[in-house]
Amino acid sequence: MCYKTKFLYLLPMKRIYNILIIGFLTQLIVVGTVEAQQDKIEGEWFTxxxxxxxxxxxxxxxYNGKVIWLADMEEGAEAPLDTENEDxxxxxRSILGLNILEGLAYEDGEWVDGELYxxxxxxIYRCxxxxxxDEDQLEVRGYLGMPAFGKSVLWERVK
Incomplete structure (x- = not known):
């Protein structure tokens, strides 16, 4: 194989290799961006x-949510109990430390398919x-069946 023929043979392979590398790097950037966006819900929120x-x-x-503070609890007082539970x-059990949000999954700019107690x-409601x-106000919607048949509340990020 002469030098010119060998060069022409290798050219398409280099292009394919470059396209694969660019595609892989683009995928890493997209995945990293989605990963960063979905984690923005993490933190402490006032109901x-x-x-x-x-x-x-x-x-x-x-994503899950746990009660870490209650306004009507005096210092040193025992936390209220989960007296209204159907079970x-x-x-x-104490309401303080209780998981009230479970299983939220990030999809298309919102967190879906969770449960809210x-x-x-x-x-227990779907959520x-x-x-x-902005990222300091979180609308949390609990519903039965379809989101249209539910109630929304606004939570503020603790600063």
Whole structure:
């Protein structure tokens, strides 16, 4: 094979190699951006009227939220119990430290397919969450069946 023929033979392979490298690097950038966006929900949030503080964190099955502070608890007082729970065996557990959000998954700019436990009613609702005006306001929607048949509340990020 002469020098010119060998050069022409290798040219397409270099192009293919370059295209593959560029594609791989682009994929890394896109995945990194989505990863960074979905983690923006993590942190501490005040519920409506600052009655409780919820810590949202990434778990094995999605994003979860745990009650870490209650407004009506005096220092040194025992935390209120989960007395409204439909399961009588769970009515003696403390609301403080309770996971009330479970399994939120990031999809198309919002967190979906989660469950929200309401300690005031003892009911579990399906849940989705999304930023409202900016990344310091989180709209949390609990619903039965379809999101259209639910209620939204606004949580504020703790600063």
């Amino acid at each position: 409506t009227d600052e009655q409780a503080k919820i810590a949202i964190f990434r778990g094995k099955e999605g 009588p065996s769970l009515r003696e 309401d300690p005031e009613s003892g009911k 989705l969450a999304r930023f409202k005006r």
